Amino acid sequence: MEDGAAIWRIARDSQVLDLNSSYSYLLWCRDFARTSVVARGEDGAPIAFITGYVRPERPDTLVVWQVAVDHAHRGQGLAGLLLEALTAKVTSAYGVTRVETTVSPDNIPSDRLFTAYSERRGAALEREVLFDAGLFPDDGHQPEVLYRIGPLHPQGETL
Numbered sequence: 308m309e310d311g312a313a314i315w316r317i318a319r320d321s322q323v324l325d326l327n328s329s330y331s332y333l334l335w336c337r338d339f340a341r342t343s344v345v346a347r348g349e350d351g352a353p354i355a356f357i358t359g360y361v362r363p364e365r366p367d368t369l370v371v372w373q374v375a376v377d378h379a380h381r382g383q384g385l386a387g388l389l390l391e392a393l394t395a396k397v398t399s400a401y402g403v404t405r406v407e408t409t410v411s412p413d414n415i416p417s418d419r420l421f422t423a424y425s426e427r428r429g430a431a432l433e434r435e436v437l438f439d440a441g442l443f444p445d446d447g448h449q450p451e452v453l454y455r456i457g458p459l460h461p462q463g464e465t466l
């Protein structure tokens with residue numbers, strides 16, 4: 308739970324993510340720590356995170372909620388490393404074989420992250436609009452495109 312405030316700040320400073328309340332990040336760190344990961348810098352402070360959860364209706368599916376890397380640590384492949392670490396963690400603990408996430412059309416870094424991840428895993432990647440822009444109560448929200456990745460194969464292995 309002690310990472311909640313730090314990951315809230317990283318999310319806020321990303322200027323890309325929809326920022327949730329600081330309270331929600333504290334709850335996330337308590338309730339979904341087993342399906343999330345945090346990277347730490349040399350001083351032990353969080354520098355990146357991925358939050359996720361296993362879908363109740365599809366227990367073989369990890370939903371990646373948010374991915375963020377502190378500005379000073381971007382461009383080093385940290386998000387990809389964290390995604391691989393999280394996948395290994397939930398595959399072992401929960402038997403996850405698929406990953407889902409949503410990406411807004413203008414979020415090129417996230418598109419690249421998940422496209423490269425599916426390629427490394429030899430997994431199919433399907434995209435479809437999950438939430439049309441009109442569903443959001445705030446003006447100017449882009450649609451959220453659902454990325455379905457799976458089934459997952461060990462890194463570098465394809466069928």
